Each structure stands twice: as structure tokens, then as C-alpha cells.
Amino acid sequence: MSSVTETSGSRRSASVSDIGRVRRENQDAILADDELGLWLVADGMGGHAGGARASEVARETVREQVAGGAALADAVVAAHYAIRGEQHNRPEYNDMGTTIVALAERAPEFEVCWVGDSRAYRFSPSTGRLELLTRDHNVAGALVASGALSPDEATRHPQRHVLTDCLGLAGNEDPRVDVVTGRWQAGDLILLCSDGLSGELGDAEIERILNAAEDVDSVRVVDALLEGALAAGAHDNVSVVVVAAPMEGPTPAARWKWPFRRR
Numbered sequence: 001m002s003s004v005t006e007t008s009g010s011r012r013s014a015s016v017s018d019i020g021r022v023r024r025e026n027q028d029a030i031l032a033d034d035e036l037g038l039w040l041v042a043d044g045m046g047g048h049a050g051g052a053r054a055s056e057v058a059r060e061t062v063r064e065q066v067a068g069g070a071a072l073a074d075a076v077v078a079a080h081y082a083i084r085g086e087q088h089n090r091p092e093y094n095d096m097g098t099t100i101v102a103l104a105e106r107a108p109e110f111e112v113c114w115v116g117d118s119r120a121y122r123f124s125p126s127t128g129r130l131e132l133l134t135r136d137h138n139v140a141g142a143l144v145a146s147g148a149l150s151p152d153e154a155t156r157h158p159q160r161h162v163l164t165d166c167l168g169l170a171g172n173e174d175p176r177v178d179v180v181t182g183r184w185q186a187g188d189l190i191l192l193c194s195d196g197l198s199g200e201l202g203d204a205e206i207e208r209i210l211n212a213a214e215d216v217d218s219v220r221v222v223d224a225l226l227e228g229a230l231a232a233g234a235h236d237n238v239s240v241v242v243v244a245a246p247m248e249g250p251t252p253a254a255r256w257k258w259p260f261r262r263r
Contacts, residue, residue, distance in 0.1 A: 013039060014218035015241040016226050020196060020234035027051030028194050028239040029059040029098075038066050040102035041118050041239045043194040045166070050096030057082050058098050058167055072104045072113050073177045076167070080115075080175045083168035097168030101134060101192050107246040108184045115175045116166045119198050121191040122182070123210050130207035133180050133190075137165040188245040189221065196236035200229045218242040 015032040019025065027044035029052075042058040044051030058079040065075035079100065086093050099116025112120045117136040123129070165176045189210070201209070209224050221242045229238045 012218070012246070013241065013243045014222040015039075015239075016222050017239040018226055018230070018234070018237065020237050021230060022233075022235045023237055025052065026237045027055060028196070028237045029055035030239050030241055031059050031063060032241050032243075033063065036063070036067060037105045038063065038072075038102065039104075039190075039192060039241045039243050040100060041192045041194050041241055042098045042100045042167075043116065043118050043196070043237070043239065044096065044098040046093070046096030046168075050093045051098070053086065053093060054083050054096040054098040054168055057086060058100050062100070062102060066104065072102060072111055073179055076100060076102060076113050076115060076177050077174050080167040080169075087168065097166040099137075099163070099166050099194070103190055103192060103241075103243060105184070105246070109181060110184060110190070111179060111181045112190075113177050113179050115177055116163055117198075118192070118194050120180075121193075121203075121206065123189045123191060123207070124185065125187045125189070125210075126185075128207070128211045130203060130210060132203060133182070135178065137176065137178075138163050184245040186245060189218065190243045191221075191225075192241040192243075193225075194237060194239040196234065196238040197225060197229050197240055199236065200232045200234060200238070201225070218244050 012034045013032045015030045017026060017028045017030045029042045031038065031040045040059060040062060042055035044055035046054060061079040061082045062075045065078050066072060087096065099118040101114040101118040101120050103120065104111050112133055114120065114134050115137060117138045120133040122131045122133055167175055169175060209228050210221060213220050213224055222240050225240050226238055
């Protein structure tokens with residue numbers, strides 16, 4: 001998307017994608033489809049045209065696949081090969097790729113799938129605690145997983161932006177799609193974001209902003225998080241999707257295959 005800011009809001013979710021204060025184009029793509037029960041953030045790379053195209057292909061492929069009944073992780077893998085196809089057919093897109101973090105649900109359960117360093121968090125207003133659900137697929141994240149770095153040290157590591165996996169990565173193997181599942185609790189929020197937010201605001205600051213919100217409403221939360229990133233400098237595109245726990249009653253996503261895990 002080339003616009004400076006894209007925003008949307010509904011009863012359940014709100015989203016924003018902003019160019020930030022430094023970049024000349026927005027290479028992120030977002031999706032907030034309450035009816036389908038699918039939300040995602042993709043952070044493209046590979047130059048203006050390539051990065052924006054990679055994140056767009058990822059978003060549209062995942063949406064089409066899931067709407068057709070595919071499991072979420074399978075849809076993410078399909079997006080990888082759709083990007084690889086464009087790389088093959090259009091030489092100017094040879095280096096493009098994208099991260100992705102996607103949330104799908106069949107209430108009261110949800111699933112998060114991701115590749116790269118876009119993140120998912122869970123916030124509980126009742127406890128005021130923010131929980132990181134994902135692990136970054138970058139050099140710093142690998143060092144944290146091995147025990148060589150603490151999470152705090154990883155935020156300052158010089159290779160924290162060097163990805164170890166993304167959609168569109170050259171090679172014949174499937175990308176590594178990590179998965180976490182959970183069960184909604186009343187009042188929960190799930191936050192999906194590009195590293196334009198998490199790289200600008202630490203987890204403690206994101207938690208502080210969420211706790212400071214007068215009303216834990218998805219639109220207010222998205223606005224507050226974007227304002228915080230812009231105030232901190234917004235050196236990258238900033239994309240945020242916030243999803244509230246479902247109300248009681250049937251969910252439109254009940255027609256999806258369950259479980260979402262790949263067979």
C-alpha cells in the first residue's frame with residue numbers, strides 16, 4: 001500500500017498501517033476481517049515495488065486460501081510459493097519477501113501463525129499484563145532461544161533486524177511456520193504488529209500504553225500505540241491490528257476446518 005495511513009475499525013477489531021516519519025513508502029499490508037475470523041500483518045522487504053508487492057501477495061493469498069477452507073499454516077505456506085512465483089516471472093521482484101503474523105479463531109480458541117519478526121501479543125486488562133506469544137525469526141531471536149541472550153539483550157543486539165526466515169526466501173523448502181494456540185478469556189486483546197511498532201516501543205512501554213488507555217477499546221488502543229510509535233521517531237512503517245475477545249454466541253468462523261494446524 002502506498003498511502004500514508006490506512007485505518008479501519010469495527011466492533012471487534014481495529015487496525016492501522018502508517019508510513020512512519022522516515023520511510024518514503026509503506027511496504028506493510030494489514031488485514032482485519034471479523035466476518036472471516038482472520039487478522040494479519042505482513043512487513044515487506046526488497047525495495048519499494050518489491051516489498052509492497054510481497055506483503056500484498058501474502059495478504060491476498062492467505063485470505064483467499066482461508067476463505068476456501070485451508071488451514072491457516074497451509075495458507076501461509078501457499079503465500080510463500082505465490083511470492084516465489086512472482087519472483088520467477090518478474091525479475092524486478094527477485095529479492096522481495098515479507099514477514100507475516102496471522103491470527104485465526106474458532107471461538108473460544110484461537111491460533112497464531114508467523115514467519116519472521118512481526119509479532120503477536122496477548123493483553124489481559126484484568127491483570128494489566130502483556131504476554132509475547134511469538135518468537136522472532138531473526139539472529140537475536142535465535143540467540144535468545146539458545147540461551148545465549150536474554151530477551152532484554154536481544155533488543156539491543158546489532159543483528160536483531162537480520163531475519164533467519166521470511167516468506168519468499170530462496171530455496172526449495174517450505175518456510176518455517178511457527179504456531180501457537182490459545183483460548184480466549186473475557187476482555188482479552190490480541191495485538192499483531194510489524195517491527196515498526198515493537199522495534200520502536202519495548203514490551204514494557206506497549207504494556208504501559210495499554211494500561212493507560214481510558215477504555216480498553218480496540219480503536220483507542222490502536223490510536224494510542226501509533227501515537228507512541230510516532231512520538232518515539234517511527235523510523236519504520238508502523239502497522240498494528242488489535243482484536244478483542246469474541247462476544248458470547250456463535251462465531252462466523254465456525255465453518256472453518258478445525259484444528260487449524262497443518263496435517
